[in-house]
Amino acid sequence: MSRISSTFESLKRKNKTAFIPFLMAGDPNYDLSLEIIKTVDRSGADLLEIGLPYSAPLADGPTIQKSSRRALDSGFQPRQVFELVEDIRRESHTPLIIMSYINLIHKFGMENFITRCRQSGVDGIIVPDLPPEEGEELKNISSQIDLIWLLSSNSPASRIDRVTRAAEGFIYAVSTPGITGSREKISLEIKNTISKIKEIREIPVCVGFGVSRPEQVKSLAEFADGVIVGSAIIEVIERAVNYPAGDIEDAETEEKLPVSINQQNLLDQLEKFIRNLTEPL
């Protein structure tokens, strides 16, 4: 059984919902992103999702786009993610999932990419622009690595069936048709999709896209096996990077490079944010 599956099994025994934070590798730079991931991991992550920065992130909203841009501007390149994972693995056994757009994997070479994933300690991969129809090749070579597929509230029954049968690890259920980013309201329509999935097969289903508040986490936890939060966490980093002095009112300074980031302050804020978010779980 994969590390992802056994994590869900053990959470289930405790009747708990998984909390899965998403962070961008290399944002705002290699060293600080490593500290950020370690802090978030310690603060209550059951699984970790780490994104590879990409120049054309089709499924991502402004927050994650900017996060990608910051990582690339710092000189971070996707291949460095494996070093980062090795560094994380020195002190953590939390299941770790890589999110990468298909072009990066294609350029890397699929076999090579999967080999590096295995060697560094990656447990799963999410490819947001690779539906199962195009994913055969990757699936065939990625034994020991769970390929996580997505479904959404607009997925017709035939797709739910197809994706659910192919699924490994867990299914990523997209809360609202759209792109990533914090939302005021989260539709609970996804609940129907989850029931349909569970009729086909008992596999963990985690909900993401738009989740940003403890009360949203709480309501999703009632029917989902896990909750994925990305943009809301990255917003904490974005504020620290854009307003190093903590002067959030001064909107003019947005997009400006940080003079110096108060690292400890940022890590403290993140810890507080994660603890607050996971309180209902």
Next chain:
Amino acid sequence: MSVHSETKTAKRENGKFGEFGGRYVPELLVPVLEELEEAFYHYQDDPEFHQEFEYYLKDFVGRPSPLYYAERLTKKLGGAKIYLKREDLNHMGAHKINNTLGQVLLARRMGKEKIIAETGAGQHGVATATVAAMFGMDCEIFMGAEDVKRQALNVFRMRLLGARVNEITRGTKTLTDAVDAAIQHWVENSEDTFYLLGSAVGPHPYPVMVREFQSVIGRETREQILDAEGRLPDYLLACVGGGSNAIGLFHPFLDDEEVEMIGVEAAGLGLDTDKHAATFSRGCPGIIHGYKSYVLQDENGQITPVHSISAGLDYPGVGPEHSFLKASGRASYESATDQEAVEAFKLLSEIEGIIPALESSHALAYLPELASKLDQDKIIIVNLSGRGDKDVYTVAEEMGTDLK
């Protein structure tokens, strides 16, 4: 199996042209694209749909567009006989309208009320706003802020035609960012919104659909050259950005082995600079905007910024069917620099009384090299995909003339 029949079967194989094409999109878009695919194939076989399409092509667009023998250009270059397929004479001045018309008729049949589109130079935006106005549909155009600045005239045209222009300020603020934004908007609004893609790119079924609507160019050309010369041409020449005018001309000739096809892409300031849009010359296979094809990218797989004097060729990908034609050897791809395109722009204006679009000027720019080496009994057809009125400011600036 011939290349032609192989590309025809693409429609039943998830839009694959050999290894290229496909549907690399977020899961959310899959059902939406499946709905579109189903509607497209349904109406593709519907005589009533075709009748309506042909009616508007004739009475609204003004088709068929002439195939014109460019006698003075032929003499000047001193080789093969040169014909121009006059897509510049279409309503609104470019080939783009063939596709927007086809897609808007499809959108209406699918019950969609809103049209969105991306645009680079603004030509596709104008062509989309035109057909939206024609049928009274809500229309929003996504355009990079950089392009909005460069193409003020087209932005005004779109607004005049009742469209909203959504200025995209992220990334390089050009076409590629506009495509991202349009796709994202579509993901959120697919219920009532039709995404009218402007070139033979994107996830299946777009490359097939756009090619089918643009193939009217090649079908007419075939008949016209048979009428005029009693035989097929030796060469077809067209500019390639996304590649819709080229595939529209090439496709009906794919089985005619004696016809050679050459696409000309934008070499910008030169192939050895980092300012070009020469996807075939300098790119390699990858995935962009939902399809697999040649892509301009760096060694890490990041999409690289592109440049061309012609905003319509300023794109880091290329239609997947072109990648297939290149890989199979059926077509070949050359490039022309900004400067060569401007020279061709001036030459055609002076010698034939036709001001070509800067995009089309890239195809014309390859003529001196090709035509002059060929015997006088050879025939070349160039797709004059658009007229150049929109480009006079750019060319004037290039020539050091101040029009302001």
